[in-house]
Amino acid sequence: MxxxxxxxxxxxxxxxxxxxxxxxxxxxxxxxxxxxxxxxxxxxxxxxxxxxxxxxxxxxxxxxxxxxxxxxxxxxxxxxxxxxxxxxxxxxxxxxxxxxxxxxxxxxxxxxxxSACTALTEPGAGSDVASLQTRAVRKDGGWLLNGEKAWIVNARHAATAIVYAQTEEHGDSSGIAAFLVDLTAQGCRRHASSSDFAQASAGTGGFTLLNVHLPDDHLLLPPGTAFGAIMSEINSARAYVAAMCCGMLDAALRHVSAYGVTRQSFGKPLRAHQAWRLSVARAETALAGACALTDSAIDRIDSGQDAQLDAAFAKIAATEALGTHMPVLLHAMGAEGLRPQYPMARHLAAAQIATLVDGSTEMLLERVARLARAHTET
Ligand SMILES: Cc1cc2nc3c(=O)[nH]c(=O)nc-3n(C[C@H](O)[C@H](O)[C@H](O)COP(=O)(O)OP(=O)(O)OC[C@H]3O[C@@H](n4cnc5c(N)ncnc54)[C@H](O)[C@@H]3O)c2cc1C
CATH class of the missing domain: 1.10.540.10 (Acyl-CoA dehydrogenase/oxidase, N-terminal domain)
Structure with missing residues (x-):
């Protein structure tokens, strides 16, 4: 570096x-x-x-x-x-x-x-990206878009969106294309996400496109290329989400470790109690493992190598480490951990979201099942 x-x-x-x-x-x-x-x-x-x-x-x-x-x-x-x-x-x-x-x-x-957003997900299509139903048809030398997107980071305030839409028959992944859409244009109507859980700072929301006309040069990824581009870009997203999970778990451990020194119980600091410090040590161990896999995925992406498997390993390990140990670390601070000046409760919600975005855990496990021993004869 x-x-x-x-x-x-x-x-x-x-x-x-x-x-x-x-x-x-x-x-x-x-x-x-x-x-x-x-x-x-x-x-x-x-x-x-x-x-x-x-x-x-x-x-x-x-x-x-x-x-x-x-x-x-x-x-x-x-x-x-x-x-x-x-x-x-x-x-x-x-x-x-x-x-x-x-x-x-x-x-x-x-x-x-x-701000800007990337919009794949729809009310009827999440993990199964190829089944998205937003339609793009040729019109007057450009494109006409109709459809609805949901659960999109930044959609509450984004000026611009990259919208993935189907140009062919429903379910044909080779018909998917990506368009640049000005979300302030006529025919775009945005709606807020209806969950308090989804972190207001992510600006999560959705939008409807009703006969939105785009000039031809707003087609960024033509049919036949967009689906492949999503699948290769998503490895980077998986690796940075894994890094985010490591960052949150590390932050939680910093707070817990500091609290364990100052908070007294039964005449000694919390960390002097073996049962207390072993649960913190388990979280440290999970963090070290998740970070090693995340570093490896980041290195492969940075050096232009195929990172499908490494990115899947990293995101599975990091989301599981965060999801398993955040409740334990929150618990290790007693009621104090619930105070809003600590990130514990927010990181707990984030752990849940991280298992969904950029490929849910099940999708990633399928990837591991397919790639981990691809050379093994059946
Ligand atoms: C806060 C937040 C921000 C988001 N930001 C964006 C964004 O910016 N852009 C965007 O396009 N999307 C975004 N998403 C959407 C996210 O990508 C989807 O939630 C994700 O793809 C899963 O889709 P789904 O929620 O429709 O769940 P579904 O696909 O309906 O799946 C429901 C459950 O079933 C499991 N499942 C599905 N299919 C299978 C299968 N074949 N085998 C086994 N299990 C399966 C899933 O893993 C999941 O646990 C965001 C979501 C959230 C919560």
Whole structure:
């Protein structure tokens, strides 16, 4: 990692600890992050880390982006998800959009003036992406989109969305294409997510597209390429979600360890009780294992190697470590752990969400079952 990358990550870590963590307790009551925080995140480079320098990015690579996600999630998973989703859209625009479209949409995303989202999920299609029903048909030299998207990070405030839609028969994965949609355009109607559990700081929501007309150059990934692109990009998302889970578990362990020194029970600090410290030690062990698998997945992605299996291992291990040990760590702080100034309850909810986004645990286990011993004769 270069000195520049190290300095940027140190500044992001400070931003997370000093400016995000204290605000996060308000977001858990439904309040949205202030627009100014997105601008401050942009100044630190949080929307440009893995965007090419030729397009105004920092070109620091995937590993730095994943570490930034880890540091941000330690403070607030929802806000970290919000930032990385805008970053992902910026990178996709750079990779696939015409110079005109880039000029129109990119600067506001790179500089935190607007947010963006990637919309695959629909009320009737989640894990089974190929069954999405949003339709795109050719019209007047462009495209006409109709459909509904649900459970989309940033959809509450995003100016722009990458919308995956079907151009052929229902269920034909080769007919899926990706379009850039201006969510302020006529025919777009957004709705908030109806769950308090889904972290207001992630801006989760949905939108309906009713006869939304797009010019031809808003087709970013043509039919025949979009489904494959999702499947390869999703490995990176799995690796950074794994890194986020490691960041949250590490943050929880820091709080618990500090509390174990100061809180007295039966005449001694909590950590002097063997039964108490062994449950914390189990969480440390699970974290070390999850981090090792996550590091390996990040390294493979960063060096351009196939990471399907490694990313699946990392996300399964990290979500399970967080899901198993967050309740234990919350319990280890007694009632104090429930106070909103600690991230424990928020990270507990995040653990649940992390098992769904970018491939649920069952989808990933299927991937492991298929790839882990692919050479074994049956
Ligand atoms: C907070 C939040 C943010 C999100 N952000 C985004 C976003 O930005 N963009 C986006 O496109 N989507 C987003 N999603 C949606 C997410 O990707 C889906 O929730 C996920 O794909 C699972 O789909 P589903 O919820 O419809 O569950 P379903 O697909 O209905 O599955 C329900 C359960 O059944 C299991 N299951 C399904 N099929 C099988 C099978 N074949 N074998 C065994 N088990 C199976 C699943 O693992 C799951 O446990 C978000 C979700 C949440 C909660």
């Amino acid at each position: 270069t000195d520049q990358a190290r300095e940027i990550l140190a500044a992001i870590g400070q931003f997370a600890a000093q400016q995000i963590a204290p605000m996060a307790q308000h977001w858990s009551k439904g309040q949205a992050p202030e627009p100014d925080l997105f601008r401050r995140a942009a100044e630190l480079g949080l929307f440009r880390l893995d965007v090419a320098q030729s397009a105004g990015g920092l070109g620091l690579g995937f590993a730095v982006k994943a570490r930034a996600c880890q540091a941000m999630a330690a403070a607030d998973f929802g806000f970290a998800m919000s930032l990385v989703n805008t970053h992902n859209v910026a990178a996709r625009i750079v990779a696939s959009a015409s110079p005109q479209v880039q000029a129109a949409f990119l600067p506001s995303l790179l500089w935190g003036e607007a």
